[in-house]
Amino acid sequence: MGRKSFKAKGEATVxxxxxxxxxxxxxxxxxxxxxxxxxxxxQAENLKLPISTSLKSxxxxxxxxxxxxxxxxxxxxxxxETPDVAKQDSLLVAGMIPVLEKxxxxxxxxALAHGNEPDAAGRVVVQLxxxxxxxxxxxxxxxxxxxxxxxxxxxxxMKNAES
Amino acid sequence: MPKKRKKESMxxxxxxxxxxxxxxxxxVIMTNTHFQKVGIVDVALPERSDMVMTEEPPEPDDQALxxxxxxxxxxxxxxxxxxxxxxxxxxxxxxFRCKSDNDTITYDPSKLGTVKEDGTFTNPPKCKDGKETNKxxxxxxxxxxxxxxxxxxxxxxxxSLYSSMTDSAYVDANNEFLKDRSGISAGSVVQxxxxxxxxxxxxxxxxxxxxxxxxxxxxxxxxLMGIHTRFIDxxxxxxxIVLADDNTIFDKVxxxxxxxxxxxxxxxxxxxxxx
Numbered sequence: 001m002g003r004k005s006f007k008a009k010g011e012a013t014v015x016x017x018x019x020x021x022x023x024x025x026x027x028x029x030x031x032x033x034x035x036x037x038x039x040x041x042x043q044a045e046n047l048k049l050p051i052s053t054s055l056k057s058x059x060x061x062x063x064x065x066x067x068x069x070x071x072x073x074x075x076x077x078x079x080x081e082t083p084d085v086a087k088q089d090s091l092l093v094a095g096m097i098p099v100l101e102k103x104x105x106x107x108x109x110x111a112l113a114h115g116n117e118p119d120a121a122g123r124v125v126v127q128l129x130x131x132x133x134x135x136x137x138x139x140x141x142x143x144x145x146x147x148x149x150x151x152x153x154x155x156x157x158m159k160n161a162e163s
Numbered sequence: 164m165p166k167k168r169k170k171e172s173m174x175x176x177x178x179x180x181x182x183x184x185x186x187x188x189x190x191v192i193m194t195n196t197h198f199q200k201v202g203i204v205d206v207a208l209p210e211r212s213d214m215v216m217t218e219e220p221p222e223p224d225d226q227a228l229x230x231x232x233x234x235x236x237x238x239x240x241x242x243x244x245x246x247x248x249x250x251x252x253x254x255x256x257x258x259f260r261c262k263s264d265n266d267t268i269t270y271d272p273s274k275l276g277t278v279k280e281d282g283t284f285t286n287p288p289k290c291k292d293g294k295e296t297n298k299x300x301x302x303x304x305x306x307x308x309x310x311x312x313x314x315x316x317x318x319x320x321x322x323s324l325y326s327s328m329t330d331s332a333y334v335d336a337n338n339e340f341l342k343d344r345s346g347i348s349a350g351s352v353v354q355x356x357x358x359x360x361x362x363x364x365x366x367x368x369x370x371x372x373x374x375x376x377x378x379x380x381x382x383x384x385x386x387l388m389g390i391h392t393r394f395i396d397x398x399x400x401x402x403x404i405v406l407a408d409d410n411t412i413f414d415k416v417x418x419x420x421x422x423x424x425x426x427x428x429x430x431x432x433x434x435x436x437x438x
Contacts, residue, residue: 016178016179016182017178019182020178020181020182020185023182023185023186023189024185026189027185027188027189027192030189030192030193030196031192033196033197033198034192034195034196041201041203042201043199043201048299049201050413050414050417050418051417052202052204052417052420052421053421053424053425054202054203054204054421054424055202056202056203056204056205057200057202057203058201058202058203069281069282069299083280125203128413129299129413130301130412130413130414130417131282131298131299131301131412131413131414132412132413133409133410133411133412133413134407134408134409134410134411134412134413134416134435135409135410137413137416138409138433138435141206141208141433145208150208151205152205152206152208153203153204153205153206154203154204154206154417155201155202155203156201156202156203156204156417157199157200157201157202158200158201158202
């Protein structure tokens with residue numbers, strides 16, 4: 001029995017309709033997720049923020065303090081080791097104070113230059129890992145308050161905005 | 164003279180330019196897309212503490228409610244002017260997300276031993292594939308409400324009716340927790356611990372009902388809502404202080420703050436238990 005021979009009949013075309021459908025769905029999904037207001041706060045690496053029902057977004061630029069399992073960073077500058085802070089008895093984190101005070105002075109000068117009130121309370125956003133201890137959180141918060149940053153906020157993942 | 168129409172062969176729409184536009188648009192939009200939105204939770208520093216350098220401490224107000232929620236390792240307790248509410252005992256359960264198989268495992272933390280400096284446990288939880296997890300891989304911390312008759316009683320975990328799609332516990336018209344499905348079916352009116360949440364269950368919602376351990380946070384929310392309604396005229400009716408001990412994990416504090424805010428106490432201060 002001989003094999004059947006297939007002869008090419010005309011030109012083969014690729015149907016792009018299904019791909020177009022897929023792209024349309026993808027585009028609509030991405031447009032829905034897009035934040036047109038921008039984002040002043042970005043989650044630090046190696047950090048699991050707690051999930052919260054809070055619907056408040058950060059509206060103003062603020063100093064960011066990051067506390068992960070290894071270190072404490074003020075404006076991306078490492079100021080202390082987290083395990084050392086957990087062990088210390090003092091309420092204030094010695095490494096944080098001079099950096100925070102310097103930042104606060106700079107903010108006051110900038111406020112004066114722009115004709116704003118220089119003594120208005122400083123604003124700080126603390127990004128803490130959800131498994132951090134209350135002790136470390138309290139010491140970081142106390143140090144911020146001591147340096148003049150009395151408007152303290154914690155960064156969280158918004159529960160209702162999760163995809 | 165009638166016009167003669169010429170038959171033309173049907174041509175496919177040329178979708179290639181549209182596809183090109185989409186190929187450019189999708190990466191551009193993708194760069195501006197956030198799949199997890201980061202928000203903030205405001206917290207007020209205590210007025211009388213080392214944290215704020217105030218000149219004069221404020222005068223104590225006899226009419227103030229002075230509402231405080233204490234978080235300990237075993238219970239949550241609400242304390243206010245003139246007394247304290249019964250303790251809400253709980254059993255803490257940690258759910259870990261295994262990186263290897265993306266599955267979850269739930270453990271009683273008291274059986275994990277002590278936590279080392281690097282976050283590992285002396286008796287570490289193991290995933291189904293045998294890999295060990297650590298403190299920093301906890302996905303959720305659940306507090307199961309426990310009913311105790313005395314201090315020595317180990318207690319029994321209380322159950323409540325929940326929706327499998329959301330985290331909300333259902334309550335009846337008297338704001339009492341629904342313990343099981345008895346008497347609940349499609350068409351029954353139920354509500355959650357949020358204002359104006361009464362609704363008639365559809366057949367689909369009735370199918371989604373599950374009975375699971377009641378969250379101690381729900382017990383707390385129920386009590387706080389009652390206090391806020393009752394003492395709405397107090398000068399500090401919107402204020403609450405959250406007290407916790409040193410070892411309390413931050414996730415627990417945020418969950419308590421959420422329940423306090425959702426119950427109407429939006430000005431939240433933090434303080435240390437025994438400190």
